[in-house]
Amino acid sequence: MCGIVGLFLKDKALEPKLGAMLSEMLISLSDRGPDSAGIAIYGAPSGNEAKITIQSAKPERDFRGLDAEVAKAIGAPVSIAVKSTHAVIRTTPAKIDEARETIQALRPDIRIMGAGDVVEIYKEVGLPEAVVERFDVRSMTGTHGIGHTRMATESAVTTMGAHPFSTGADQCLVHNGSLSNHNNVRRELIRDGMKFETENDTEVAAAYLSSKMAHGKNLGEALEGTLSDLDGFFTFVVGTKNGFGVVRDPIACKPAVMAETDQYVAFGSEYRALTKLPGIDNARVWEPEPATVYFWEH
Numbered sequence: 001m002c003g004i005v006g007l008f009l010k011d012k013a014l015e016p017k018l019g020a021m022l023s024e025m026l027i028s029l030s031d032r033g034p035d036s037a038g039i040a041i042y043g044a045p046s047g048n049e050a051k052i053t054i055q056s057a058k059p060e061r062d063f064r065g066l067d068a069e070v071a072k073a074i075g076a077p078v079s080i081a082v083k084s085t086h087a088v089i090r091t092t093p094a095k096i097d098e099a100r101e102t103i104q105a106l107r108p109d110i111r112i113m114g115a116g117d118v119v120e121i122y123k124e125v126g127l128p129e130a131v132v133e134r135f136d137v138r139s140m141t142g143t144h145g146i147g148h149t150r151m152a153t154e155s156a157v158t159t160m161g162a163h164p165f166s167t168g169a170d171q172c173l174v175h176n177g178s179l180s181n182h183n184n185v186r187r188e189l190i191r192d193g194m195k196f197e198t199e200n201d202t203e204v205a206a207a208y209l210s211s212k213m214a215h216g217k218n219l220g221e222a223l224e225g226t227l228s229d230l231d232g233f234f235t236f237v238v239g240t241k242n243g244f245g246v247v248r249d250p251i252a253c254k255p256a257v258m259a260e261t262d263q264y265v266a267f268g269s270e271y272r273a274l275t276k277l278p279g280i281d282n283a284r285v286w287e288p289e290p291a292t293v294y295f296w297e298h
């Protein structure tokens with residue numbers, strides 16, 4: 001099982017409702033994944049700041065005073081916005097890598113969920129409703145987002161094993177299925193300089209795409225590569241700073257449905273995830289073809 005959703009807005013008027021729409025889509029698939037849930041939201045770009053989403057099992061201890069300590073260490077303004085076990089650190093884009101290294105040096109128990117100019121990632125063990133409430137996802141605005149509710153197949157049920165997996169700036173991926181060659185691909189990617197946080201197969205798929213894009217491929221080309229280089233079952237839904245992509249393996253035994261109107265492109269593991277979207281009755285609705293890459297860009 002596992003339930004995945006994605007929503008890519010074309011109509012700016014819907015941006016204030018992105019978090020609310022994506023939350024309801026994900027909650028509707030709760031029975032497909034009881035273990036953990038997560039969501040990535042791409043907010044509007046601000047131009048002069050970048051963000052790191054961090055997580056700690058002891059947020060009171062780890063987040064207190066962190067903004068001032070990081071600001072002092074990197075010599076740039078830093079802010080922190082805490083939401084339960086997660087927090088978003090903001091600083092100038094030129095200092096983002098230094099900020100990330102500083103956070104890890106100052107607070108070794110903090111985990112990095114993702115980083116980039118626009119993405120924020122919230123994920124925890126528990127059902128979608130609890131995750132949506134805990135992080136107030138309904139109030140979030142943005143241009144596109146992806147979500148996942150997990151029934152684990154390949155690694156432990158932990159915060160870091162939850163999806164979305166983010167392995168590059170503003171990149172993240174959710175997955176329904178299981179990959180049979182992930183250990184081999186992981187070894188190749190490690191040789192290529194990629195770092196891994198978990199034993200999870202989906203993290204390997206995310207890192208595979210990041211590695212392809214780091215070598216100059218666009219999202220569509222990177223997704224195309226999964227069809228020959230990754231074995232096993234997969235439906236992937238992927239977000240980048242400006243893009244949104246979907247691909248299913250050549251057998252495509254995991255359910256998937258898409259809908260498109262003038263206002264949005266939406267993905268759901270099942271049609272029930274899409275029923276509350278505006279104008280769904282007149283949307284173009286289709287089942288994505290096996291071994292076919294779909295992607296949209298702003």
Ligand SMILES: NC(=O)CC[C@H](N)C(=O)O
Nearest residue numbers: 001002152153154176177
């Ligand atoms: N049920 C699934 O689709 C699981 C996805 C992935 N293999 C994981 O364990 O996280």
